[in-house]
Amino acid sequence: MKFTPSYEPDKFESDIYNAWEQNGFFRPKAEDSEKFYSIVMPPPNANGNLHIGHGLTIALEDSLIRFHRLRGDKTWYVPGADHAGFETWVVYERALEKLGHSRFEYSRDELYSQVWDFVEEQRGNMELQVRALGASCSWEDLTFTLDENVVSRVYKTFEKMWNDGFIYRGEKLVNYCPKHETAFADIEVEHIDEPGFLWDLKYEIAPENTDSKNSSTPDFIVVSTTRPETLFGDEAVAVNPNDPRYKNIIGKKVKLPLTDREIPIIPDEHADPTYGSGAVKITPAHDFDDFEVGERHSLEKLRVISDNGHMLPICGERYSGLTTEECRKQVLKDLKSEGLLLGKKKITHAVAHCYKCGTVIEPTLKEQWFIDTEKLASLAISHLEKNEISFHPASKQKVLINYLKNLKDWNISRQIPWGIPIPMFKKSAEISSGTGEEVKNDSPDWIFDTRVELKEIEVAGVKYIRDEDTFDTWFSSSHWPIVCTDWTEAHGSPFYPLNVMETGADILFAWVARMIMMGLYVTGEVPFKSVYLHGLVLDEHGKKMSKSKGNVINPMSLVAKYGSDAFRLGILRGRSAGMSQAFSEQSVLSGRNLCNKLWNISRLIDSWVEDAKTPDAEETIPRPKTAYTTFNPGEDWICREIDSLKKSVEKNMKSYRFSEAVEEIYSTIWDKYADWFLESQKLYKNLPLLKATLEDILIIAHPFMPFVTEAIWQALSWTDGFLIAESWPSSLDFDPISAEEFERTKLVVSEIRRLNTVLKAQNPHYKIPPILFGDDSLVSENADLICALSKAPGISPTDGSPRGIRLALEGREVYLDVDEKTVASHRESLESHILSIGRELDALNARMTNPNYVKKAPAHLVEETRQGIKEKEALISRLKLELEVIK
RNA sequence: GGACUCUUAGCUCAGUUGGCUAGAGCGUUUCUUUGACGUAGAAAAGGUCAGAGGUUCGAGUCCUCUAGAGUCCACCA
Numbered sequence: 001m002k003f004t005p006s007y008e009p010d011k012f013e014s015d016i017y018n019a020w021e022q023n024g025f026f027r028p029k030a031e032d033s034e035k036f037y038s039i040v041m042p043p044p045n046a047n048g049n050l051h052i053g054h055g056l057t058i059a060l061e062d063s064l065i066r067f068h069r070l071r072g073d074k075t076w077y078v079p080g081a082d083h084a085g086f087e088t089w090v091v092y093e094r095a096l097e098k099l100g101h102s103r104f105e106y107s108r109d110e111l112y113s114q115v116w117d118f119v120e121e122q123r124g125n126m127e128l129q130v131r132a133l134g135a136s137c138s139w140e141d142l143t144f145t146l147d148e149n150v151v152s153r154v155y156k157t158f159e160k161m162w163n164d165g166f167i168y169r170g171e172k173l174v175n176y177c178p179k180h181e182t183a184f185a186d187i188e189v190e191h192i193d194e195p196g197f198l199w200d201l202k203y204e205i206a207p208e209n210t211d212s213k214n215s216s217t218p219d220f221i222v223v224s225t226t227r228p229e230t231l232f233g234d235e236a237v238a239v240n241p242n243d244p245r246y247k248n249i250i251g252k253k254v255k256l257p258l259t260d261r262e263i264p265i266i267p268d269e270h271a272d273p274t275y276g277s278g279a280v281k282i283t284p285a286h287d288f289d290d291f292e293v294g295e296r297h298s299l300e301k302l303r304v305i306s307d308n309g310h311m312l313p314i315c316g317e318r319y320s321g322l323t324t325e326e327c328r329k330q331v332l333k334d335l336k337s338e339g340l341l342l343g344k345k346k347i348t349h350a351v352a353h354c355y356k357c358g359t360v361i362e363p364t365l366k367e368q369w370f371i372d373t374e375k376l377a378s379l380a381i382s383h384l385e386k387n388e389i390s391f392h393p394a395s396k397q398k399v400l401i402n403y404l405k406n407l408k409d410w411n412i413s414r415q416i417p418w419g420i421p422i423p424m425f426k427k428s429a430e431i432s433s434g435t436g437e438e439v440k441n442d443s444p445d446w447i448f449d450t451r452v453e454l455k456e457i458e459v460a461g462v463k464y465i466r467d468e469d470t471f472d473t474w475f476s477s478s479h480w481p482i483v484c485t486d487w488t489e490a491h492g493s494p495f496y497p498l499n500v501m502e503t504g505a506d507i508l509f510a511w512v513a514r515m516i517m518m519g520l521y522v523t524g525e526v527p528f529k530s531v532y533l534h535g536l537v538l539d540e541h542g543k544k545m546s547k548s549k550g551n552v553i554n555p556m557s558l559v560a561k562y563g564s565d566a567f568r569l570g571i572l573r574g575r576s577a578g579m580s581q582a583f584s585e586q587s588v589l590s591g592r593n594l595c596n597k598l599w600n601i602s603r604l605i606d607s608w609v610e611d612a613k614t615p616d617a618e619e620t621i622p623r624p625k626t627a628y629t630t631f632n633p634g635e636d637w638i639c640r641e642i643d644s645l646k647k648s649v650e651k652n653m654k655s656y657r658f659s660e661a662v663e664e665i666y667s668t669i670w671d672k673y674a675d676w677f678l679e680s681q682k683l684y685k686n687l688p689l690l691k692a693t694l695e696d697i698l699i700i701a702h703p704f705m706p707f708v709t710e711a712i713w714q715a716l717s718w719t720d721g722f723l724i725a726e727s728w729p730s731s732l733d734f735d736p737i738s739a740e741e742f743e744r745t746k747l748v749v750s751e752i753r754r755l756n757t758v759l760k761a762q763n764p765h766y767k768i769p770p771i772l773f774g775d776d777s778l779v780s781e782n783a784d785l786i787c788a789l790s791k792a793p794g795i796s797p798t799d800g801s802p803r804g805i806r807l808a809l810e811g812r813e814v815y816l817d818v819d820e821k822t823v824a825s826h827r828e829s830l831e832s833h834i835l836s837i838g839r840e841l842d843a844l845n846a847r848m849t850n851p852n853y854v855k856k857a858p859a860h861l862v863e864e865t866r867q868g869i870k871e872k873e874a875l876i877s878r879l880k881l882e883l884e885v886i887k
Numbered sequence: 888g889g890a891c892u893c894u895u896a897g898c899u900c901a902g903u904u905g906g907c908u909a910g911a912g913c914g915u916u917u918c919u920u921u922g923a924c925g926u927a928g929a930a931a932a933g934g935u936c937a938g939a940g941g942u943u944c945g946a947g948u949c950c951u952c953u954a955g956a957g958u959c960c961a962c963c964a
Binding site: 003006007186191223225226227271272276279280282287290291363393395396398402406505506508509535540542574575579581583586587589590594595596599600604605606607675678750753754757839843847850852856858864868 | 889890891892893898899900901902903906907908911912913914917918919921923924926927928929930931943944945957958959960961962963964
């Protein structure tokens with residue numbers, strides 16, 4: 001294969017991916033069961049497109065997987081697809097609406113199969129995109145969140161919990177979206193501070209209860225509320241027991257406005273004497289606080305708002321059927337006309353919204369299934385406190401423990417058809433067919449049964465009807481590490497626990513917390529050894545991406561434009577764990593440039609290898625490792641640099657510092673390998689070394705830029721097989737003295753270049769002069785290289801009569817052979833150089849004059865400082881001497 | 888109200904147990920039509936590390952406070 005002048009990713013990527021997949025590199029062999037390195041992908045929504053967060057997830061996870069694969073671990077990366085219960089449901093419901101249909105036209109079972117088809121149609125799309133990002137995952141093991149084994153595992157857990165008494169049926173207030181007509185967990189509700197009003201309503205004290213003998217007793221009480229329309233459900237008015245204003249009316253009754261009901265005045269700490277009027281109406285069926293108050297005082301829970309947000313008939317003909325908003329207006333109008341509306345105050349308060357449609361959440365009284373989370377949470381906390389899971393960033397461990405300590409019971413019922421049916425059946429009031437016997441009183445109200453395909457079942461002569469609700473998706477998702485690894489009670493799984501769970505920091509509570517609780521509950525072991533949480537990917541201005549703002553960056557369009565590797569490099573660059581950070585196309589562009597650079601490096605080396613080939617001198621190249629020897633300047637140095645790159649990538653990957661790893665690869669390839677080593681090799685062309693070092697670089701870079709490195713591997717004339725299956729390089733041999741010598745040679749070249757640039761700036765007609773060197777073995781031994789790298793027209797010894805400008809480098813005797821005029825004009829820059837060295841010297845001297853430093857600092861530091869002072873002093877005196885000469 | 892995070896170059900961020908002259912990318916300026924790459928090469932400018940105090944021989948790094956930014960949790964009628 002021939003190298004084109006620039007790397008064109010779209011010509012290679014899909015072929016390479018297919019070749020990898022078809023050759024089975026993504027799947028660990030069955031017999032290799034000893035040392036697995038396993039990661040499961042947080043399942044992207046089956047019916048959706050990947051967003052930038054998935055792009056980041058795959059870049060992170062796949063680089064870990066590829067790194068470990070090259071290191072020789074049996075890696076196992078499981079892709080997934082999420083039925084995404086509610087998310088998908090919203091999309092589907094919208095599609096139905098567009099066709100002029102409503103979900104209420106269909107039965108639950110009909111809806112379920114419709115959505116199944118809908119998702120099936122869309123699913124391939126997501127999988128193609130995961131492939132395009134280069135994810136080296138085991139497709140045969142793809143798990144869909146509604147797969148048979150997932151459902152059966154979820155049912156098993158539910159049954160265990162039911163038997164353990166962790167599950168209870170409760171009538172409680174739940175967060176309810178009147179638009180979607182389903183309940184949510186607390187975590188799915190968004191609290192937003194909004195302006196609103198606090199109205200003062202006049203509740204008259206019922207006349208028959210007024211103590212006529214005591215005229216000091218007021219005949220009404222003012223209650224403050226933000227939701228006047230709920231007054232129909234009021235069951236009491238609460239005042240603080242310590243509030244002197246109301247002490248003597250506790251226990252009396254008030255007339256509920258617009259109705260003919262009377263409700264008591266009760267004492268409760270919940271009433272804050274400093275807020276509003278200090279008296280608060282209690283609506284147990286429609287407010288979380290009031291619910292609690294109601295429980296304390298055994299109040300009725302009267303529902304006055306329907307599931308879809310309309311007033312119920314109990315509110316009276318005038319209000320029944322109105323939306324809550326309409327009803328509020330009407331109530332306020334009526335109260336006003338009756339003189340019962342006393343005041344209105346602007347306030348800001350937190351209002352709960354549906355996280356999907358933004359509709360105001362209506363706390364609604366519902367019978368639902370709840371998980372008693374107390375034992376689950378404390379189990380999780382005890383393992384977390386033993387540091388059985390390492391967190392990146394570490395701070396999230398504390399955050400998670402704090403969350404678990406305050407965890408409330410978990411409502412797992414959802415009133416949407418798209419999801420896993422809850423396997424619970426309720427005893428029917430009807431007498432079961434045939435027997436004619438009465439229902440036995442001792443038969444349970446609810447029974448667990450997995451025959452969810454049936455609407456009703458019969459057990460011991462009793463008829464039971466299926467609960468129509470489905471599970472909260474997080475209930476099944478919390479089993480993800482268990483189900484993906486096929487963990488069983490009998491055999492466990494060689495992949496469980498996972499090595500790493502990598503996901504977004506935003507679902508630490510919703511998902512990670514629940515996986516830990518469930519993993520421990522089901523298997524007794526934590527589900528993963530490490531957690532890496534990435535932050536949000538923000539737009540280039542640091543703003544959250546959103547469709548409405550129009551600042552969404554689509555990963556696929558970046559892949560199409562710059563290539564998959566460029567995207568991966570761009571998204572990993574400068575990103576650290578847990579932080580929400582800006583991302584721009586610019587970083588992808590620089591990733592693309594690196595790919596092209598590496599491509600051209602390889603192109604050059606390959607052309608040298610090809611040029612050297614003569615028909616009769618066909619080399620026999622030992623694979624897998626090219627043997628090499630170092631002869632020339634820079635060769636030991638590049639071996640040292642690659643060796644240190646290798647070690648630092650190992651270290652960074654171990655501590656999940658992806659960005660640092662990428663940065664080091666970038667600078668080694670570009671600044672070291674291309675700009676110094678290859679430039680030097682233009683003189684020497686040590687082919688075995690060039691080949692060996694290029695191979696190492698390709699392997700080390702492969703986890704981060706898999707496609708271009710493989711494309712190069714395939715294009716090189718001497719390599720065979722696949723790069724993905726190569727093994728991580730062993731340590732390179734090098735002579736450290738020779739490496740250090742090249743470092744000093746670089747300094748000479750840089751200084752010559754810098755001087756030339758400065759002098760050129762002073763005089764546009766300046767031409768790069770020849771180089772002279774005195775008694776300087778480093779320069780004489782590297783003369784050709786220095787000459788070539790600095791583009792000087794020539795280099796020669798001074799023969800004892802130095803002239804021109806001497807380089808200000810310690811221990812060097814190198815001159816630029818320039819004319820007298822140029823020498824004189826250089827004086828100024830020399831003076832400023834002396835000043836800056838002087839400042840550094842002062843700093844070092846200050847340290848040494850401090851007796852405590854000399855006494856307490858480590859000896860090697862003190863010695864270094866002493867050495868530094870000596871060198872700087874020598875340099876200054878020499879520079880001063882040069883200044884004398886220039887005069 | 889509670890918890891957590893952040894503040895380092897024009898921008899986005901590194902800086903691991905305190906230790907040599909605080910780094911990178913992008914951007915900016917100057918130079919280079921050298922046959923791997925202009926998606927390039929060479930060079931340069933740019934930082935009182937938010938502020939104050941403390942610990943220390945030594946603080947971007949540890950502690951306290953202040954100011955600012957952000958995120959999450961929470962029932963404020």
